[in-house]
Amino acid sequence: MSALLTVQSLQVQYGAVNAVRGIDLEVREGEIIALLGANGAGKSSTLNALVGLAPASAGTITFRGQDVTGSASERFASLGMTLSPEGRRVFGTLSVQENLLMGAYSMRDKVEIKTAWERVFDLFPILRERREQFAGTLSGGQQQMLAVGRALMSNPRLLLLDEPSLGLAPKIVEQVFELITVLRKQGVTMVVVEQNVSMALEVADRGYVMASGRIAASGTAVELRNSDTLQAAYLGAD
Numbered sequence: 001m002s003a004l005l006t007v008q009s010l011q012v013q014y015g016a017v018n019a020v021r022g023i024d025l026e027v028r029e030g031e032i033i034a035l036l037g038a039n040g041a042g043k044s045s046t047l048n049a050l051v052g053l054a055p056a057s058a059g060t061i062t063f064r065g066q067d068v069t070g071s072a073s074e075r076f077a078s079l080g081m082t083l084s085p086e087g088r089r090v091f092g093t094l095s096v097q098e099n100l101l102m103g104a105y106s107m108r109d110k111v112e113i114k115t116a117w118e119r120v121f122d123l124f125p126i127l128r129e130r131r132e133q134f135a136g137t138l139s140g141g142q143q144q145m146l147a148v149g150r151a152l153m154s155n156p157r158l159l160l161l162d163e164p165s166l167g168l169a170p171k172i173v174e175q176v177f178e179l180i181t182v183l184r185k186q187g188v189t190m191v192v193v194e195q196n197v198s199m200a201l202e203v204a205d206r207g208y209v210m211a212s213g214r215i216a217a218s219g220t221a222v223e224l225r226n227s228d229t230l231q232a233a234y235l236g237a238d
């Protein structure tokens, strides 16, 4: 498997706050990578920096063989790397279909947009039923589906999912993880930030554990499940 994404010595700083302190990551084609760690460990900052939404103050990001460090977020989408952000962030006063179209902003071709749209509706039939409805009136789980659906509209090769199960009822959480396995079968490579560590390690091939802006441990899902560092990373929340 070749590397789809390589991150070297990435740092993210917000003023005086060093959120990410020089991390290395590799994501290979077809993999599901879990990015784990306590609140404030730097997971969201890492994902945001990967798509140009947080300030990468040092390091390099190579995606599909191209150095994309410092690129604008549109470039990431057009190259095939998309983020489904934490907290869903759907546009509540726009309809379901308008929200989906926001995810297809780099596409010009109507047939291409329709194909992407149908794929999202096939994955989430409830969104097809509610396509005219304001996104703000959907349940939490449906808004999460819409956020993932919007990210899928650009047909990403690499999908970054930030806390996809956050705040959802257990049954819906199971659906989110089922979705991850369905997407993998469709050839989407994923990096998943999750507080639900056991479920994340069930679907993931490999993972990285962050603590205080650094990688504290990495390995296969099986290795991490048995790792003391994983337990310590959660107990030692900063």
Ligand SMILES: Nc1ncnc2c1ncn2[C@@H]1O[C@H](COP(=O)(O)OP(=O)(O)OP(=O)(O)O)[C@@H](O)[C@H]1O
Residues within 6 Å of the ligand: 014, 017, 018, 019, 037, 038, 039, 040, 041, 042, 043, 044, 045, 046, 086
């Ligand atoms: N926009 C920002 N401005 C200043 N500091 C920030 C900003 N975003 C995050 N931070 C800080 O950076 C550090 C890492 O936060 P980040 O959200 O990346 O962690 P996380 O592991 O994703 O945690 P969570 O699960 O709570 O989102 C924290 O100390 C946080 O307070």
